[in-house]
Amino acid sequence: MDQSQEHSEKVKDVSLQELKARLAEFARVRDWEQYHSPRNLLLALVGEVGELSEIFQWKGEVEKGLPNWSSDEKEHLEEELSDVLLYLVQLADVCGLDLGKAALSKILKNAQKYPPSATR
Numbered sequence: 001m002d003q004s005q006e007h008s009e010k011v012k013d014v015s016l017q018e019l020k021a022r023l024a025e026f027a028r029v030r031d032w033e034q035y036h037s038p039r040n041l042l043l044a045l046v047g048e049v050g051e052l053s054e055i056f057q058w059k060g061e062v063e064k065g066l067p068n069w070s071s072d073e074k075e076h077l078e079e080e081l082s083d084v085l086l087y088l089v090q091l092a093d094v095c096g097l098d099l100g101k102a103a104l105s106k107i108l109k110n111a112q113k114y115p116p117s118a119t120r
């Protein structure tokens with residue numbers, strides 16, 4: 001079993017708090033906190049959204065579950081999705097916001113704005 005397989009076996013669920021803490025440590029030990037301003041992180045996030053979009057660019061519509069994609073293509077997609085998530089988590093953190101709490105609260109607001117009966 002290689003290191004990444006071993007890692008994915010061990011990881012059952014991942015919290016935003018854990019990602020936030022690990023990313024803060026990653027930046028701290030490299031002395032990169034000085035670069036991680038809200039604006040810089042936002043630009044990095046947008047750059048990664050661009051890289052994510054490139055994966056789908058020119059492909060036409062893609063079937064859910066990606067049945068025709070190679071494992072390399074799926075791994076590439078996992079990496080770009082992760083980059084977006086990791087910059088998003090860092091952006092919320094340096095803004096002093098609790099992203100998990102905010103997202104749950106937004107889901108509640110969305111449900112009030114779009115009640116199930118109104119969407120049928």
Ligand SMILES: Nc1ccn([C@H]2C[C@H](O)[C@@H](COP(=O)(O)OP(=O)(O)OP(=O)(O)O)O2)c(=O)n1
Nearest residue numbers: 023026027032035048051082083084086087090
């Ligand atoms: N100042 C930085 C630089 C990188 N990262 C982390 C967040 C992303 O998960 C990843 C981004 O690294 P790269 O800029 O090397 O981007 P890619 O991984 O997309 O590489 P490439 O652009 O060569 O495909 O590293 C970070 O937290 N802070």
